[in-house]
Amino acid sequence: MGVTIKEIAVLCGVSPGTVDRALNHRPGISEKTKARILKVAEQMNYQPDHMARSLAKGRTMTIGVVLFDLYNRSFSQLMNSIEAASRQQGYFVDLVLTNKDPENEKKCIEHLLLRKVDGIIIFAINQGEAFNAYLKSLSIPIVTICNYVSDEWSYIGIDDRQAMKEAVRYICEKRYERFIYVCPPLSYRGRTNIFTQEERLAGCLEGLKESGIEQLPIIITNKDYIGAISQLDLAGNSKTAIICSCDIYALEVMNHLKSRGLRIPDDVGLMGFDNIDVLKYVSPALTTVEYAVEEFGSRAIQCMIEQIEQGTCTPVPLLPYQIITGESI
Numbered sequence: 584m585g586v587t588i589k590e591i592a593v594l595c596g597v598s599p600g601t602v603d604r605a606l607n608h609r610p611g612i613s614e615k616t617k618a619r620i621l622k623v624a625e626q627m628n629y630q631p632d633h634m635a636r637s638l639a640k641g642r643t644m645t646i647g648v649v650l651f652d653l654y655n656r657s658f659s660q661l662m663n664s665i666e667a668a669s670r671q672q673g674y675f676v677d678l679v680l681t682n683k684d685p686e687n688e689k690k691c692i693e694h695l696l697l698r699k700v701d702g703i704i705i706f707a708i709n710q711g712e713a714f715n716a717y718l719k720s721l722s723i724p725i726v727t728i729c730n731y732v733s734d735e736w737s738y739i740g741i742d743d744r745q746a747m748k749e750a751v752r753y754i755c756e757k758r759y760e761r762f763i764y765v766c767p768p769l770s771y772r773g774r775t776n777i778f779t780q781e782e783r784l785a786g787c788l789e790g791l792k793e794s795g796i797e798q799l800p801i802i803i804t805n806k807d808y809i810g811a812i813s814q815l816d817l818a819g820n821s822k823t824a825i826i827c828s829c830d831i832y833a834l835e836v837m838n839h840l841k842s843r844g845l846r847i848p849d850d851v852g853l854m855g856f857d858n859i860d861v862l863k864y865v866s867p868a869l870t871t872v873e874y875a876v877e878e879f880g881s882r883a884i885q886c887m888i889e890q891i892e893q894g895t896c897t898p899v900p901l902l903p904y905q906i907i908t909g910e911s912i
Contacts, residue, residue, distance in 0.1 A: 586627040594627075595620050606631070607673070646887055647695030648678045649688060649705040655831050656859035657876050658706075661728070664880025665704065672888055674701070685709045685775055689717070696721065702887045707732050710776035724890035726883050730778045737886045739899055741874045743782035744789070746904045750854060750872050751790025751826065753906055759824040759852055762791060762800035763815070765836060766828035769804040783828045783856065800826070808832060809839050817843070817851050824852035824912065830859045830871055837865070837911070853911040868909035878902055 588606070592599045597616065604612045605620035606629070646669055653659050666676050677700055679691035688708045695703055702724035707714070715733045718725055726737045754762075764787055768780045784802070791800065805811045817823055817840070825840075827833035833855035837847065845851050847867055855862075858873035882899050889896035 585630050586624075591620065591623055591627065591629060594623050642701045642891065643699045644673060645675045645677050645698065645700045646884070647692075647698070647700035647703040648676055649691050649695070649703060649707075650678065650680055651683050651706060651708070652680050655829065655857075656861055657829075657857045660860060660876045661880050664877040665884060666880075668881040668884035672884065674884075674888070681708055683708055683771070683775065692721070696723070701891045702726070704728060704883050704887060706730055708775045710778070724887055726887050726890075728879060728883055730776045732776070737890070737896055737899060739879050739883045739886070740779070740901060741904045742901050743779050744786040746872050746874075747783040747786030747828075747856065748790040748793070750856070750906055751787050752794055753870075753908075754824050754826065754852065754854055754912055755791070755794035755796060757824075757848075757852065757912055759822045761798070761821040761823040762787075762796070763812070763823065763825045764800045764802045764828070765808050765812070765825060765832050766802070767804060767806050767808055767832070768828070769802070770806065780828055787826060809835055812836060812839060813843075817845055822852075824854065826854045828856055830855035830857045830862060830869065833869055833871070833911075834861075834865065837869070847911050855911075858907055862909075867911050869907075870909040870912040871907050872904055873907045874902055874904040 588599050588602045592602045595602065597620065601612055601616065602620055604610070605617040606624060648662065648665055650658055650662065653662065662678065669676050677695060677698055679694060681688040681691055685708050692703065704726045706728045707730045710732065715735060718732065719735065726739065728739045731738055731740070764784065766780055766784060768777045769784060771777050772781065787800065801815070803811045812825070825836055827836060833853055837853055840847055840851055840853070847853050853869065855869045855871035858871045862869050862871065879902065882902070886896045886899055
């Protein structure tokens with residue numbers, strides 16, 4: 584059996600409450616005393632009793648996370664950030680994946696409720712008044728990420744519409760004449776929550792209009808978007824830019840363009856969105872939109888723990904973004 588807080592208190596000549604404050608980095612203790620307690624705890628190989636802590640607090644010290652999947656590197660980066668921020672605050676993470684299935688999303692939420700998680704962070708697939716009412720019925724802290732549900736829930740995201748609008752304006756400044764917009768998730772429009780992707784499309788259309796481009800872009804929503812692009816003549820006289828709603832699509836498009844012997848950006852310009860970490864290995868460097876996905880995770884956890892421990896949280900403003908000017912436009 585491991586050493587207890589009471590035993591550390593006896594060894595250090597302090598109260599168990601003082602040891603608890605030191606181990607949990609709470610105020611009300613001098614740095615000298617804290618350092619002595621932490622040193623003794625380390626020497627005695629102290630391990631916190633999470634079950635006892637949970638019973639004392641009336642919590643499981645666990646946060647549920649509901650995501651689509653982990654295929655997109657931005658989701659993997661987000662999950663790493665959530666886990667690290669949770670661990671730093673003494674919470675564990677229970678991750679479930681919906682595979683973009685609205686019914687499965689509800690099953691995932693029910694699973695987390697059965698596991699008695701203290702709150703749920705959700706990248707929602709469902710939408711509308713019925714789903715909002717369902718979330719309210721759970722009586723549990725909720726934080727939404729990227730896909731907006733309603734003003735009733737804390738929301739972590741960026742202004743996707745404005746970000747894409749600025750990216751398109753940047754492209755238009757380069758004198759492109761024809762535009763192709765690639766966004767396979769738009770095929771789910773009207774069936775699932777694709778708020779982020781709809782906002783990015785709206786930003787693209789507004790950016791083109793404000794730049795004086797009257798011709799609408801070719802919008803590709805096919806799952807086989809590479810097959811659709813392969814049917815297009817990209818070597819014509821019109822200077823063409825392909826705008827992708829996510830970097831993962833842009834990377835596939837880049838490989839396709841290279842396989843056709845097309846030069847980027849001399850023959851075709853290419854724009855991504857997300858600035859996922861693998862882009863550092865790509866040539867030519869992809870022009871994209873960057874936002875601090877790690878901050879999404881840390882802000883979501885901060886907001887969640889405030890709700891769990893205080894019953895409310897400070898509103899989180901939309902997070903910043905910037906255009907990364909690579910070599911593909």
